[in-house]
Amino acid sequence: xxxxxxxxxxxxxxxxxxxxxxxxxxxxxxxxxxxxxxxxxxxxxxxxxxxxxxxxxxxxxxxxxxxxxxxxxxxxxxxxxxxxxxxxxxxxxxxxxxxxxxxxxxxxxxxxxxxxxxxxxxxxxxxxxxxxxxxxxxxxxxxxxxxxxxxxxxxxxxxxxxxxxxxxxxxxxxxxxxxxxxxxxxxxxxxxxxxxxxxxxxxxxxx
Numbered sequence: 001x002x003x004x005x006x007x008x009x010x011x012x013x014x015x016x017x018x019x020x021x022x023x024x025x026x027x028x029x030x031x032x033x034x035x036x037x038x039x040x041x042x043x044x045x046x047x048x049x050x051x052x053x054x055x056x057x058x059x060x061x062x063x064x065x066x067x068x069x070x071x072x073x074x075x076x077x078x079x080x081x082x083x084x085x086x087x088x089x090x091x092x093x094x095x096x097x098x099x100x101x102x103x104x105x106x107x108x109x110x111x112x113x114x115x116x117x118x119x120x121x122x123x124x125x126x127x128x129x130x131x132x133x134x135x136x137x138x139x140x141x142x143x144x145x146x147x148x149x150x151x152x153x154x155x156x157x158x159x160x161x162x163x164x165x166x167x168x169x170x171x172x173x174x175x176x177x178x179x180x181x182x183x184x185x186x187x188x189x190x191x192x193x194x195x196x197x198x199x200x201x202x203x204x205x206x207x
Contacts, residue, residue, distance in 0.1 A: 001182050002032040004077040006070065008084035008095025010040040014120035015083040017158040018171050022081055022118070025175025031182060034073065038066060038094050045097045052105035060105040067098055071106035079114040079145075079182055081174075082133050089125030091132050099136050107140055112195045114181050116145040116174055119152045120161065126152035141198065145181055147174035 003026055009015040016037065023033040043065050051061040058075075060067045074080070082099065084091040103110065117133035119126040130150055137144050151174055153167030154160070162168065 001030075001078045001186065002034065002076065003079040003081060003178060003182070004070075004073055005033060005035045005081040006083065006095070006098070007035060007037045008082065008092045008098070009120075010038065010092075010094065012037060013158050014153065014155050014161045015085050015118070017161045018118050018120055018153045018167070019081060019083045021168050021171035022175040022178070025172045026179055029176065029179035029183075031079075031175075031179050034077075036066070036070060036073070038098060041065065043067075043094050043097045044101070046100040046104055058106045058108060060101050062101075067101045067105070070098065070102050071109055074102070074106060074109035077109075077113070078185075079116075079178055080110065080142075081116050081118060081178070082136070083118045083120070084129055084133060086119055086121035086125040086129050089128050091119070091129045096132075099133075103136055103140060110136075110140050110142060112141055112143075114145050114178060114185070115142045116147075116151060116178060118171065118174070121152065121154060122156045123154065126150065126154075143181060145174065145178045147171070147177060 005019045005023060007016050007019055019035055026033050044062050059071060084095045115137040117130055119129045127150060134144060147170045149170045151170060154164050
């Protein structure tokens, strides 16, 4: 089993430190992990062209950044952790641009697989950012993994994040909970407990 962790920061500092703690906990449970750093190169926003829906290949039409690589890795992954720094009390624009395109083009790679989000901040805005990232899970039929507190750490650099003992413990416990749920799902598959086959009806408010 494998969990894909995405660092929505352009640096390997606070968010990366928190994700690494989750990965450490998962590895202890025999779960493979990979951390993808979005980095500082340009990332396109979704332009709503809908070509990904028309061609049916589960890939974004733009192939000059990390989005299609993430979709490919998601297809081979069993769970996900999305991490973001807090900018003006919301997630980084980088991770929102990536996730908008990843889920629009490659949603089936995520459906029914457990997900969790984490946030890092110097001080405020963590809960609002946490809420935004969780919405990607709830629209994609993904079980959300929780921990012993809201999944956030505080600090202005990686050294300060490590000093946030409760935050780091929350990250560690999140890894344990993710591993437990993944093992439960795997056990269910072996006992012929299959995921539901749901249908959707799309409406709007124009009559």
